[in-house]
Amino acid sequence: MLAVREALTLAQSKGLDLVEVSPTARPPVCRIMDYGKFKYEQNRRARKARKKQHQMQLKEIKMRPKIEGHDYNFKLEHAREFLEGRDKVKLTVTFRGREIAHQEIGHRLIQKVIASLADISTVESPPRSEGRTLTSVLMPKQKSTPKAESRDSVPAPAARTAAPAARTASPATRVETGSKE
Numbered sequence: 001m002l003a004v005r006e007a008l009t010l011a012q013s014k015g016l017d018l019v020e021v022s023p024t025a026r027p028p029v030c031r032i033m034d035y036g037k038f039k040y041e042q043n044r045r046a047r048k049a050r051k052k053q054h055q056m057q058l059k060e061i062k063m064r065p066k067i068e069g070h071d072y073n074f075k076l077e078h079a080r081e082f083l084e085g086r087d088k089v090k091l092t093v094t095f096r097g098r099e100i101a102h103q104e105i106g107h108r109l110i111q112k113v114i115a116s117l118a119d120i121s122t123v124e125s126p127p128r129s130e131g132r133t134l135t136s137v138l139m140p141k142q143k144s145t146p147k148a149e150s151r152d153s154v155p156a157p158a159a160r161t162a163a164p165a166a167r168t169a170s171p172a173t174r175v176e177t178g179s180k181e
Contacts, residue, residue, distance in 0.1 A: 001027065058137070060090045061113075065105040072109075076116055083121050083140045091127075093134040106134040114138065 002010070011018040011032045019038070022029040059082040061075050079089045091113055093106040110127045114136065121138040128135060 007032070054086050057087045058090055059087050060092055062092045062094065063109060064094060064096070065099050065102065065109060067109065076113060079113065079117060079138070080120065083117060083138065086140050088124065088140070089117075089121070089138045091136045091138065095132045095134070100132055103129060103134065110134060110136050 007018050007030060014032065016032050017035040019031050019033055019035055020028055021031050059079075061079050061082075063072070063075060067075075079091070082089050091110055093109055095103065095106060099105075107127055114121075114123060117138060120141055122141055124137040124139045126136060
């Protein structure tokens with residue numbers, strides 16, 4: 001614990017800044033650091049986190065009830081690629097003319113696709129009929145991350161207890177020196 005003036009002179013002698021970390025704590029906690037470098041590192045970490053994020057898109061696979069085997073496999077592989085790329089897939093079966101009288105063919109087709117992609121996807125919305133179309137939405141299965149499992153198994157560090165002498169009403173400020181890297 002140092003007085004504010006002492007902390008400022010110490011920071012200036014080292015060519016660094018005195019930054020208030022926790023203003024609500026009693027006494028307030030300050031740190032001696034290079035503030036410009038700190039802000040740069042913080043922005044860099046935020047950019048890296050944004051770069052790793054994936055914006056999920058909805059991709060549509062359109063089919064007809066009388067689809068041939070090769071066409072079905074081709075569309076199935078595209079749906080698999082989309083799901084592996086962490087995108088949602090909307091399956092659409094369109095009926096034309098008198099095909100609407102045999103909607104069970106479309107239902108069987110969508111159920112066949114859902115069963116074929118069950119290893120990498122889950123059904124977000126089950127097949128439902130809207131006019132002359134039959135639609136269903138699949139979403140990729142969540143990947144189990146080994147980081148989350150290992151983080152849960154590590155015990156939490158013991159909580160720090162403040163000494164009763166540190167709770168004095170003096171105009172002193174607690175100062176942390178060094179960087180947390």
